[in-house]
Amino acid sequence: GESVGLHLPTLSVQEGDNSIINCAYSNSASDYFIWYKQESGKGPQFIIDIRSNMDKRQGQRVTVLLNKTVKHLSLQIAATQPGDSAVYFCAEILTGGGNKLTFGTGTQLKVEL
Amino acid sequence: GAVVSQHPSRVICKSGTSVKIECRSLDFQATTMFWYRQFPKKSLMLMATSNEGSKATYEQGVEKDKFLINHASLTLSTLTVTSAHPEDSSFYICSAGRGGRSGELFFGEGSRLTVL
Numbered sequence: 001g002e003s004v005g006l007h008l009p010t011l012s013v014q015e016g017d018n019s020i021i022n023c024a025y026s027n028s029a030s031d032y033f034i035w036y037k038q039e040s041g042k043g044p045q046f047i048i049d050i051r052s053n054m055d056k057r058q059g060q061r062v063t064v065l066l067n068k069t070v071k072h073l074s075l076q077i078a079a080t081q082p083g084d085s086a087v088y089f090c091a092e093i094l095t096g097g098g099n100k101l102t103f104g105t106g107t108q109l110k111v112e113l
Numbered sequence: 114g115a116v117v118s119q120h121p122s123r124v125i126c127k128s129g130t131s132v133k134i135e136c137r138s139l140d141f142q143a144t145t146m147f148w149y150r151q152f153p154k155k156s157l158m159l160m161a162t163s164n165e166g167s168k169a170t171y172e173q174g175v176e177k178d179k180f181l182i183n184h185a186s187l188t189l190s191t192l193t194v195t196s197a198h199p200e201d202s203s204f205y206i207c208s209a210g211r212g213g214r215s216g217e218l219f220f221g222e223g224s225r226l227t228v229l
Contacts, residue, residue, distance in 0.1 A: 043117075
């Protein structure tokens, strides 16, 4: 069936380095993608989103890239800080499904000092 | 930004009892709310879509008689876990949308249920 999945379950980076978290999706009908950050014991926090008519979107220290050809999404975090340590989820919204999100597996980002 | 509040944040109950979890949108009206379940180190799994004034829409495999959802007003949805069992122990998260722009969803802080 259709799914959203992440390539790496755990990513360790040094403080100050850039982080890249990847996500693969399989439903070509999805037209909207969101990255969420979830800290332990808390609900997901919106980071950045991108629509399918775009291939790049930048926020503060974060950039999302969308490659529709290979159905790949990535989140880049510049100058990673200890406070960035969390689990990151990509999610897709299926067209015709209202705001129903399908979440990916999740990647644990660990920032080493 | 918009705030979604869940209550209680933690609850421990005995097997066989029922537990109610509330999800409130504090500064906006939400015609639709979503309930998710999350196991440790796992992703969020959509359980159901809660629609104000009508029946909830459950995802495949989710028991509607087990997980009762009531969207009584535009700011409140409740999830009741009936006759709870230890396997119902989980982290339950709600989200609410303003409507309008697709994807404008706000998540609650989650409710951790432990069934003894």
